Structure formats: C-alpha cells, structure tokens
Amino acid sequence: LTSSPTSPGLHVIHIAAEMAPVAKVGGLGDVVTGLSKSLQKRGHLVEIVLPKYDCMQYDQIRNLRVLDTVVESYFDGQLYKDKVWVGTVEGLPVYFIEPLHPDKFFWRGQFYGEHDDFKRFSFFSRAALELLLQAGKKPDIIHCHDWQTAFVAPLYWDLYAPKGLNSARICFTCHNFEYQGIAPASELASCGLDVDQLNRPDRMQDNSAHDRVNPIKGAVVFSNIVTTVSPTYAQEVRTAEGGRGLHSTLNFHSKKFAGILNGIDTDAWNPATDDFLKVQYSANDLQGKAENKAALRRMLRLSSADVGKPLVGSITRLVPQKGVHLIRHAIYRTLELGGQFVLLGSSPVPHIQREFEGIASQFQNHDDIRLILKYDESLSHSIYSASDMFIIPSIFEPCGLTQMIAMRYGSVPIARKTGGLHDSVFDVDDDTVPLRFRNGFTFLTPDEQGVNNALERAFNYYRNNPESWQQLVQSVMNLDFSWDSSASQYEELYSKAVARAKAAGHP
Ligand code: ADP
Structure with a gap:
C-alpha cells in the first residue's frame, strides 16, 4: 500500500456500495461514477472504495490485481483479515475490499436484500476506513452515500480521527430517504461504535423508536456536509410529510444540508454516438x-x-x-x-x-x-x-x-x-x-x-x-x-468545508 501522490486539486475518496457499471442497482451507482469522472476531469484526485461483490461486472474492471498487504479490521470483538484489490473502472482508481470473514459478506450473488445487510455494510464501512488509515491516505474529503456507508461518519470521528486518519471532512449524500437502515441499537456494537454514546436523541437514535439506531440520522449528525440529489427534494424532506421521520433532524442541521441535482453521463447517453440505436441522430437531424x-x-x-x-x-x-x-x-x-x-x-x-x-x-x-x-x-x-x-x-x-x-x-x-x-x-x-x-x-x-x-x-x-x-x-x-454544473457545486461545498477546517486550525 502506498499513499496517494500529491495533486494540486482536492483528494476525494468515495466509500460506496455501488458504482456503475461494475456494481449498479440504481441511481447511486450512476452518481458515484458520474460525479467522480467529472471531478477527476477538473483536476481532483478521486478514488473509490467498494465491496468486492461476487456478482460484479468483472469485465468492466481494468487491471484488477490483489495487493500484497492484507488489512485487518475489527468486527464483533475480533480482527478479521481483508484482501484488498485495486483496478480501474471508467478511468477511475477503485479499491475493492474482500473480507475474509466466515459469513462471506459479499459472496451472496446479489448486492442488497440479505438478512444481514446491516452487518455486511457496517463491516464494510469500518474496513474501508481501516484501509485508508493503513495506506496512510490523507484525503481532504471522504464522501459516503446512503445508509450502507453512513456508518463512516460516526466511525471516522469516534475511532479513526483519534487514530490519526484526521485530514478529512466528511460529506454524506442521501439518494433516497425512504431507505434508512434502521436496526436494534445493540447491532451498532459489532463495528466498534459505542451504543450508549450513540443511541441518544441528538445522535443516532431513531426518532420514533428509542431502542433503534438510524444510520442515516447518524450520518446527518456526524458529517460536515450533507446533501441530497435535488434542491426540491431537499426542501420536501424537511417537512413532516416528506422527511420519513427525519425532518426535525434535517431542520436542526439545515446549515450543512443542500440539494444538488444529479447530472447524467452524456457520453453514454448520446443519440449521436449511441451504438444501441438503429440510426444515430442529433437535434439538427431528426x-x-x-x-x-x-x-x-x-x-x-x-x-x-x-x-x-x-x-x-x-x-x-x-x-x-x-x-x-x-x-x-x-x-x-x-x-x-x-x-x-x-x-x-x-x-x-x-x-x-x-x-x-x-x-x-x-x-x-x-x-x-x-x-x-x-x-x-x-x-x-x-x-x-x-x-x-x-x-x-x-x-x-x-x-x-x-x-x-x-x-x-x-x-x-x-x-x-x-x-x-x-x-x-x-x-x-x-x-x-x-x-x-x-x-x-x-x-x-x-x-x-x-x-x-x-x-x-x-x-x-x-x-x-x-x-x-x-x-x-x-x-x-x-x-x-451533464455533470459539469453539479460537480462544480460539490466542488464548492468540498472546498468551503476544507477552508473552514483550515481556518479553525484542524489538520
Ligand atoms: P431509480 O434510481 O429510482 O430507479 P432513476 O430515474 O434515478 O430511478 O434511474 C433509473 C435508471 O434505470 C435509468 O437509467 C433508466 O433508464 C433505468 N431503468 C429503469 N428501469 C429499467 C428497465 N426495465 N430496463 C432498462 N433500464 C431501466
């Protein structure tokens, strides 16, 4: 493992459960790839950390190889070894984590919908941070997405910043507030988080069940930047009707909350070059x-x-x-x-x-x-x-x-x-x-x-x-x-958060 080369732009690391086209279920996968490609074009260093699912589109990964070093990450009171693979997807450097845990978390033939999804993804969130720490990465931004990697926010501040992975600001994007990953509070202990400290109304406790924790709420509370995927949806989820129980939390943290409209991949979706079409065409040739x-x-x-x-x-x-x-x-x-x-x-x-x-x-x-x-x-x-x-x-x-x-x-x-x-x-x-x-x-x-x-x-x-x-x-x-204007809005939020941290004397 080596630390990343220095770059004049920002160093952004996405930790996510999806990335198109290798591991895509819905819009989240498109956003991770589209936003990353656009930020990379603007001169930023962008890396992505994904689980190594058995059901990925392996033909879309270039140069996939396993690293010599094994990362050890904590779960349920023990250390487990994780193999780390690297490869290139759509020109982006991606780390794939393969946990050598007996439950074979990512060998299930599907991305989500398993009975132990909370375990699978809280394990992954911790292993991803462990990788960054052990690789000596010094990112400016760690960007996590949806409830599956929402654990990154509390894990970072409670465990990893004290261990020295402390260069980053945390950005969290919620792609759909319908899915919150709520679970019994005790389950949070598996990834090493402190249940008593976090199962509190101002932290991760679900707003309608006092013995349950809500990963999305945790990420809203513990991130420096919180976004969702359009300005109007950002307004809607701040109302009782639209917030799926989180409107009061979002209103309390409204200063760091913004809605940024997604773009689309205008290379993949282009009628002038689209090989799927019988005849290619453009606005001037209908x-x-x-x-x-x-x-x-x-x-x-x-x-x-x-x-x-x-x-x-x-x-x-x-x-x-x-x-x-x-x-x-x-x-x-x-x-x-x-x-x-x-x-x-x-x-x-x-x-x-x-x-x-x-x-x-x-x-x-x-x-x-x-x-x-x-x-x-x-x-x-x-x-x-x-x-x-x-x-x-x-x-x-x-x-x-x-x-x-x-x-x-x-x-x-x-x-x-x-x-x-x-x-x-x-x-x-x-x-x-x-x-x-x-x-x-x-x-x-x-x-x-x-x-x-x-x-x-x-x-x-x-x-x-x-x-x-x-x-x-x-x-x-x-x-x-295209992603251009949306990526520049993310860039601005990232830069402001980094500047605020510097002004406050953080590393
Ligand atoms: P959501 O993520 O909620 O499903 P979006 O509009 O954000 O909705 O994204 C939907 C994407 O999935 C689009 O790219 C659309 O073309 C594609 N899609 C949805 N259903 C199908 C289908 N049955 N076959 C092929 N593509 C589909």
Missing part, C-alpha cells in the same frame, strides 16, 4: 429519430398505419414511488387519445409484477400498446430514441434520471412536479418560467385528473402545432444535463 420510431414499431409489432401517431414511453422500476397506478392509467388514457404506449419496467413487488403481467397479456397483440416486463439496457435506448413523449408520474422522486435521458433523445417529458422532476421539467404553458427553460408538461396532483390534463395538453400540442413541437424537441435535446 430524420434519424423517425427511423428509430419506425424500427421500434416493427420490432415490437406495433401498427405503423399512422406514421404521425404519438408514441409515449415509460422506463421504470414498477414500485409505488413511481406512481404505478398512474402509469397504468396513462396506458389506457393514451389509447383513448389515439396514441401508442410502450412500457419497459420490472417490479420487485410480486403483486405489482402480477398486475402488470395481466395488462401485458391483455395487450399482447394490440396495435398500439406494448408492455415489456424486464430489465433491458439495449431496449431502453431504443425506447428513449423512438418515443415522442415520456411519462414520469412519480409520487416522490429524489432526482430522477429518466426525464433527463428522455430529453437528450428528444422525447418530451410529462412529469409530476415533485423532487428532481420539479427542478428539471418546466411546463410549456407556465408563464412564470422564461420560454427557453420550458421543456415539458407537468402536473401537481398525483391523480388521474392530473395525468389526463398533462397528457391531453401534450397530445394537442403535438397534433396542432407540429412545427412548434419539432422546435420543442430540438430545444430539449440541446439542454445541458
């Missing part, structure tokens, strides 16, 4: 988009009798957060309005999966509706490129990426005004928004009436003003959803 629409119709056996029929797309996890009942309603309403609808989605919730399987078979040979109930990266690119409109009726949405990807491919979003959708989709009829920012159709109330109103306005616009519609398509394709 003929290619029409050819992709024709190709998708052929592939899915949808009618091509009316070339001008608008095609509505939806690509989503089918979970209550995404407004599944409104997606279902939008399918039927689109049919009534004379459009076509393509849904690509799958559900971890058995009764929702069954319900949509029922709808899928109802429309199996239909001319205008197709439901494909699986995860399919390639098909997702085809649908973004082929669709004219893209519906996202979420009940809540911390950031949401599909509206941004849809726009990049010239599909106009129809979205509920919540969270990150509120920060990225602006209604074409909203006079309070400057014209150049208006890019879609929105509704506020999450009910059928709301969906109908936005969908009908979109259809009327499409049919009655084809030229304006084309201009709208071109203008949404030209919007900038």
Whole structure:
C-alpha cells in the first residue's frame, strides 16, 4: 500500500456500495461514477472504495490485481483479515475490499436484500476506513452515500480521527430517504461504535423508536456536509410529510444540508454516438429519430398505419414511488387519445409484477400498446430514441434520471412536479418560467385528473402545432444535463468545508 501522490486539486475518496457499471442497482451507482469522472476531469484526485461483490461486472474492471498487504479490521470483538484489490473502472482508481470473514459478506450473488445487510455494510464501512488509515491516505474529503456507508461518519470521528486518519471532512449524500437502515441499537456494537454514546436523541437514535439506531440520522449528525440529489427534494424532506421521520433532524442541521441535482453521463447517453440505436441522430437531424420510431414499431409489432401517431414511453422500476397506478392509467388514457404506449419496467413487488403481467397479456397483440416486463439496457435506448413523449408520474422522486435521458433523445417529458422532476421539467404553458427553460408538461396532483390534463395538453400540442413541437424537441435535446454544473457545486461545498477546517486550525 502506498499513499496517494500529491495533486494540486482536492483528494476525494468515495466509500460506496455501488458504482456503475461494475456494481449498479440504481441511481447511486450512476452518481458515484458520474460525479467522480467529472471531478477527476477538473483536476481532483478521486478514488473509490467498494465491496468486492461476487456478482460484479468483472469485465468492466481494468487491471484488477490483489495487493500484497492484507488489512485487518475489527468486527464483533475480533480482527478479521481483508484482501484488498485495486483496478480501474471508467478511468477511475477503485479499491475493492474482500473480507475474509466466515459469513462471506459479499459472496451472496446479489448486492442488497440479505438478512444481514446491516452487518455486511457496517463491516464494510469500518474496513474501508481501516484501509485508508493503513495506506496512510490523507484525503481532504471522504464522501459516503446512503445508509450502507453512513456508518463512516460516526466511525471516522469516534475511532479513526483519534487514530490519526484526521485530514478529512466528511460529506454524506442521501439518494433516497425512504431507505434508512434502521436496526436494534445493540447491532451498532459489532463495528466498534459505542451504543450508549450513540443511541441518544441528538445522535443516532431513531426518532420514533428509542431502542433503534438510524444510520442515516447518524450520518446527518456526524458529517460536515450533507446533501441530497435535488434542491426540491431537499426542501420536501424537511417537512413532516416528506422527511420519513427525519425532518426535525434535517431542520436542526439545515446549515450543512443542500440539494444538488444529479447530472447524467452524456457520453453514454448520446443519440449521436449511441451504438444501441438503429440510426444515430442529433437535434439538427431528426430524420434519424423517425427511423428509430419506425424500427421500434416493427420490432415490437406495433401498427405503423399512422406514421404521425404519438408514441409515449415509460422506463421504470414498477414500485409505488413511481406512481404505478398512474402509469397504468396513462396506458389506457393514451389509447383513448389515439396514441401508442410502450412500457419497459420490472417490479420487485410480486403483486405489482402480477398486475402488470395481466395488462401485458391483455395487450399482447394490440396495435398500439406494448408492455415489456424486464430489465433491458439495449431496449431502453431504443425506447428513449423512438418515443415522442415520456411519462414520469412519480409520487416522490429524489432526482430522477429518466426525464433527463428522455430529453437528450428528444422525447418530451410529462412529469409530476415533485423532487428532481420539479427542478428539471418546466411546463410549456407556465408563464412564470422564461420560454427557453420550458421543456415539458407537468402536473401537481398525483391523480388521474392530473395525468389526463398533462397528457391531453401534450397530445394537442403535438397534433396542432407540429412545427412548434419539432422546435420543442430540438430545444430539449440541446439542454445541458451533464455533470459539469453539479460537480462544480460539490466542488464548492468540498472546498468551503476544507477552508473552514483550515481556518479553525484542524489538520
Ligand atoms: P431509480 O434510481 O429510482 O430507479 P432513476 O430515474 O434515478 O430511478 O434511474 C433509473 C435508471 O434505470 C435509468 O437509467 C433508466 O433508464 C433505468 N431503468 C429503469 N428501469 C429499467 C428497465 N426495465 N430496463 C432498462 N433500464 C431501466
């Protein structure tokens, strides 16, 4: 193990449970990679620490090799050896920790959803800090994400700063407050944290159960910077309705709490270079988009009798957060309005999966509706490129990426005004928004009436003003959803925290 070379920029180390494309479940994986790539381009030294899962996409890791030195980390009163691997993912240096613990924490064939997730990730959080200490790293920022690595914040201040890993400020990003990792307080002792000290109302104690600890709350209390993934969601979680029990904690710590909208990977999502597409295209050459629409119709056996029929797309996890009942309603309403609808989605919730399987078979040979109930990266690119409109009726949405990807491919979003959708989709009829920012159709109330109103306005616009519609398509394709501006906001928060520490005389 060697310490990292000095760099003129900041030294940022992400400790996370996901990183796209090697270990991705959802948006968290995209953020770790997108933000890191953008910060690296700006001259910062960025490293990532991940668990070494058996189910990773190993073909996406370059130069994977095991280090000679073994790290020993504490758990349940003993020291366990961890093998440490290094490799390069998307040009970024990544450390992979393989615990030699008999429970084989990361040899489970899946990333999450195990009965002992609290143990697995509190172990990993401690092992990651142990690695940084033993490697002599002197990062400026340690950035942890979601409840799985929230333990890093209290572990750092209570155990690792006293041991000498004390150069860093801690940044914590919560990608979805729905998932808090709450567990019986006694479980915190396994990773060496002091249960009596931490199971207190002003520290890690869950706000509604006094014998339970809440890792997200712990990270909010113990981090120097706390962020979530859009400005509107940051406001929403500070209210009793939106905070999932943490609103009072977030309000108390509001000075260090900010919402920063995620970007998308504009290299991976680029219709001008996208190899998944039948025909590549750009805002100045929309003929290619029409050819992709024709190709998708052929592939899915949808009618091509009316070339001008608008095609509505939806690509989503089918979970209550995404407004599944409104997606279902939008399918039927689109049919009534004379459009076509393509849904690509799958559900971890058995009764929702069954319900949509029922709808899928109802429309199996239909001319205008197709439901494909699986995860399919390639098909997702085809649908973004082929669709004219893209519906996202979420009940809540911390950031949401599909509206941004849809726009990049010239599909106009129809979205509920919540969270990150509120920060990225602006209604074409909203006079309070400057014209150049208006890019879609929105509704506020999450009910059928709301969906109908936005969908009908979109259809009327499409049919009655084809030229304006084309201009709208071109203008949404030209919007900038790259990581550049978001990364510069993180950079500013990091730099301010580092400067504050220096001013206060910290190392
Ligand atoms: P969340 O992280 O809550 O699922 P986001 O909008 O942040 O929602 O990100 C969703 C990502 O997953 C997008 O890149 C979208 O294209 C992709 N996705 C969702 N469902 C599918 C699917 N069934 N097949 C392929 N890609 C999907």
